[in-house]
Amino acid sequence: MARSKLKSALDQYRGRNIRLEKQRKKEKEARKRKEQRQAANQDGGNEGAQVEEQKKQEEEGEEVAVKANGQTKNKAQAKTNGAAKDAEAVGEPDWETDDSEEELDSEEERTKANLAKLEDSDSEGSSEDDADDDGEEQEGAAEEEEEDIPLSDIESLASADKEDVVPHQRLTINNTTALTAALNRISLPYSKLAFSEHQSITSDEPTEIADVDDDLNRELAFYKQSLAAVKDARAKLKQEGVPFSRPADYFAEMVKSDEHMGKIKQKLIDDAAAKKAAAEARRQRDLKKFGKQVQVAKLQERAKEKRETLEKINILKRKRQGADPTNATEDDDLFDVELDNAAKSDRRRDSSGKQPNFKRQKKDAKYGFGGKKRHAKSNDAFSTSDTRGPKRVKTKAKAQRPGKSRRAKKV
Amino acid sequence: MAAVYKTLSGDSNKHEKGTEGRKNRQRVLILSSRGVTYRHRHLLQDLYNLMPHSRKEAKLDTKTKLYQLNELAELYNCNNVLFFEARKGKDLYAWMSKPPNGPTVKMYIQNIHTMEELNFIGNCLKGSRPILSFDAAFEKQAHLRVIKELFTQMFGVPKTSRKVKPFVDHVMGFTIADGKVWVRVYQISESEPGKKKPAANGEAEETAPAPKKKKGGEYDVELVEIGPRFVMTPIVIQESSFGGPIIYENKQFVSPNQIRADLRKAKAGRYNQRTEAQLENKLKRGELGLNTHGGRKKEKDPLSDSVLFA
Numbered sequence: 157m158a159r160s161k162l163k164s165a166l167d168q169y170r171g172r173n174i175r176l177e178k179q180r181k182k183e184k185e186a187r188k189r190k191e192q193r194q195a196a197n198q199d200g201g202n203e204g205a206q207v208e209e210q211k212k213q214e215e216e217g218e219e220v221a222v223k224a225n226g227q228t229k230n231k232a233q234a235k236t237n238g239a240a241k242d243a244e245a246v247g248e249p250d251w252e253t254d255d256s257e258e259e260l261d262s263e264e265e266r267t268k269a270n271l272a273k274l275e276d277s278d279s280e281g282s283s284e285d286d287a288d289d290d291g292e293e294q295e296g297a298a299e300e301e302e303e304d305i306p307l308s309d310i311e312s313l314a315s316a317d318k319e320d321v322v323p324h325q326r327l328t329i330n331n332t333t334a335l336t337a338a339l340n341r342i343s344l345p346y347s348k349l350a351f352s353e354h355q356s357i358t359s360d361e362p363t364e365i366a367d368v369d370d371d372l373n374r375e376l377a378f379y380k381q382s383l384a385a386v387k388d389a390r391a392k393l394k395q396e397g398v399p400f401s402r403p404a405d406y407f408a409e410m411v412k413s414d415e416h417m418g419k420i421k422q423k424l425i426d427d428a429a430a431k432k433a434a435a436e437a438r439r440q441r442d443l444k445k446f447g448k449q450v451q452v453a454k455l456q457e458r459a460k461e462k463r464e465t466l467e468k469i470n471i472l473k474r475k476r477q478g479a480d481p482t483n484a485t486e487d488d489d490l491f492d493v494e495l496d497n498a499a500k501s502d503r504r505r506d507s508s509g510k511q512p513n514f515k516r517q518k519k520d521a522k523y524g525f526g527g528k529k530r531h532a533k534s535n536d537a538f539s540t541s542d543t544r545g546p547k548r549v550k551t552k553a554k555a556q557r558p559g560k561s562r563r564a565k566k567v
Numbered sequence: 568m569a570a571v572y573k574t575l576s577g578d579s580n581k582h583e584k585g586t587e588g589r590k591n592r593q594r595v596l597i598l599s600s601r602g603v604t605y606r607h608r609h610l611l612q613d614l615y616n617l618m619p620h621s622r623k624e625a626k627l628d629t630k631t632k633l634y635q636l637n638e639l640a641e642l643y644n645c646n647n648v649l650f651f652e653a654r655k656g657k658d659l660y661a662w663m664s665k666p667p668n669g670p671t672v673k674m675y676i677q678n679i680h681t682m683e684e685l686n687f688i689g690n691c692l693k694g695s696r697p698i699l700s701f702d703a704a705f706e707k708q709a710h711l712r713v714i715k716e717l718f719t720q721m722f723g724v725p726k727t728s729r730k731v732k733p734f735v736d737h738v739m740g741f742t743i744a745d746g747k748v749w750v751r752v753y754q755i756s757e758s759e760p761g762k763k764k765p766a767a768n769g770e771a772e773e774t775a776p777a778p779k780k781k782k783g784g785e786y787d788v789e790l791v792e793i794g795p796r797f798v799m800t801p802i803v804i805q806e807s808s809f810g811g812p813i814i815y816e817n818k819q820f821v822s823p824n825q826i827r828a829d830l831r832k833a834k835a836g837r838y839n840q841r842t843e844a845q846l847e848n849k850l851k852r853g854e855l856g857l858n859t860h861g862g863r864k865k866e867k868d869p870l871s872d873s874v875l876f877a
Binding site: 328329330331332334335336338339341342343344349352353354355356357358359360361362363365368374375377378379381382383384385386387389390393398399400401402406408409410411412416417419420423424 | 590591613616617665668669670682683686687688690691692693694695696697698699700701702703704705706707709710712713715716717719720723725726732733734735736738740742743744745749751753755757786788790793804806812813814815816818
C-alpha cells in the first residue's frame, strides 16, 4: 500500500507536468489552426456565430456530464480533456490499471477544477477563449484521428473497422510546372500536323464508369468511347483522302495468324457444341424424370378404353333383351346397327378369337385334337375316284453351277 | 502487297506530303527485363505485332542500371522506349520513356489478358495504323496529359514507318477509370446497313449493344475486340529519361508487395485474435467454475497412490 501511495504521488507529480505541457502544446496548435481557419473563412460574422454556437453546445455537454454520478465523471473528464487525456492513457497504461482508486481521487480533483472553470466561463464570459480552445482541441483531435492512422496500426483493427479508415498516404509529388514543361518538350505540333499523321482522338466527355467491377457496363463504356472516336476519325480521314476501309481483295499478313484464327473458330464451335450437348442432356434428364408418369398415364388410358368397351357391350346385351325403350330415333337405330355389327365381330373374336399358335395347330392336325381319329387315312369313295396322281413335292431347284467359260467370263 | 498499293496510289500520297511539311517520326524500342512470365512475354509480343514501328530487343540483364536503355535506344535510332520490368515473377511494371531527355513514366500493369488467351474473333492487318481513342479525363491533369502524349507517340504508328500498311482497321482505346488507364484494342468492321451479320460468338456483350447509326448513309461501323487487355496504374514520372528528379508520384498507388503483406498479416491477425479469444474464454470459464478444475491444474491429492507409494 505504501508503495502504491508513493508511486501514485510520483505519478501525480509527473503527470501534472506532462499534462500541463501537453495542454499548452495543444492550445498552441489550436490557436494556429483557428487563425488559419479564420483566414480561410472570409465571412467573419458567420464564423463568429458558428464559434458561439459551438461553445454553447460544448457547455451544455459539460454540464450534463458533470451532473451525472461519479462513474460518468470519468467520461466527462475524457470528453473535456480530449486528446491530452488520451495521450496520458497511452503513455502510462499501468497508471490506470494498478491504482484505480488513486486515479479516481485525482479525477475528482480535476473535475472540481473544471467545474470552477465552468463557473468562471458561465459567470464572466471572459474565458471564452479557453472554452473555444477546448472545442478546437476536440475538433483537431477528431481530425487527426480521421487522417493520421498509419498503415501499421490498421492490421490490429478488425476487418470491419478497416474500411472506414483512410490509411496514411504518401507525400504527394505533383510538380505541375515541370510536368507541363516536359509535355511541351515532347509534344507533337498538333496544330501543324494533319490528322492522318497522329490519328489520336480525345473524347468530348469523360467516360463515366459507375462501378469498375461491373464488367458489362465497363466494357460497354469503353466500347462506346472507341466507337465514337472511330466515327469521328473516319470522317476526318475521308476528308483528308486517306484510305480507310480495307478492300475485300486486299490480302496481307494479319496480327492473328490463320492458325490462331482457326483455334478461335474451333473454340467457338466447341462452345456451341458443348452448349447443345448440355441442352440435350438436360432434355434427357427431364424425360427420365417424367417417363414414369407417362407410362402410368398410358396404362390408365388403356384401362379406361377397356372399361368403355365393356360398358358398350353391356349396353348391347341389354338391348338384345329388348328392354331398352330409349332407342327410338333413326339415328340411334343406325348407330345401333353399326354397334351391333361391331359387337358381333367382337364376340366372334372373343369366342374363337384366341387362335392357338401355329405349332399347336400343326400338332393338332398331325396327332389329332377332338373328333374321330380312326380311319382318317384310309381311302373312301371320294379318294378312290380321285384321278389326280400322287402329290409331287416340288423341290426347290438348286441353281446350277455355270459352265467354265461362263465362270471365267464372270470373273 | 503494300508496296504494290503504294505504287498504285502513290500520287495521292505525294500530294499529301506536299501540303504537310512536318512529319511524325517515331520508333519504339520494346524489351523486357529478365524474369518475365509467359503471359508478360505474350503481351510484349502482342504489342510488338501491333506496332510496326517498334523494334524488339533481347531481355535487359539489369534492373537497376536502367540508364543503359538510353544508349541502347540511341544505338537502334529509337526515340521511344517501352521497357517491361518483371518483379518476383509476377508483377509487371512498364517504363515508358522518351530518350534522350524526355520524361519517363513508370506504370504498374495488371489484369493482363493476351490475344492468345482471350479468343476474340477480331483481327486486323499486321502493320496497319490504329486510331487512338482517349478519354476526356486525360486532358484534366498535367501528369495525365504527359502520359497521353507518350501513348500517342508510342502506340500511334507514324505514316512513314517502314512496315506500315495503308488502311485503318483497328482502334486502341485508353480510358481512365478508378485512377487507372484501361487499354482495349478493337477491330473496325464496316458492313453495309442491309446485311447485318448476326453475332455468332461469345462476345455478344461487345457486339450486341452497338448503336447502329448510319454514317453518311453508307456503312454501319461496328467494333470487334481483338485483344490484348490490360490496366496500367501510373506510379511515378521522372523528368529525364530513366533518371532525373521525380516530378509526379501517385500517392494512391499501393505496391502489390504491400497488398500481399497486408493480406498475410490480416490472416495472421485473424489467427491471433481467435487464439486470444479462446484463451480468454477458457479463463473466464475457469473463473466461473464451469470447467472441471477451474481451468487450473488439478491439485495433487495427498492421498493418491502416486504420492503414497512414491
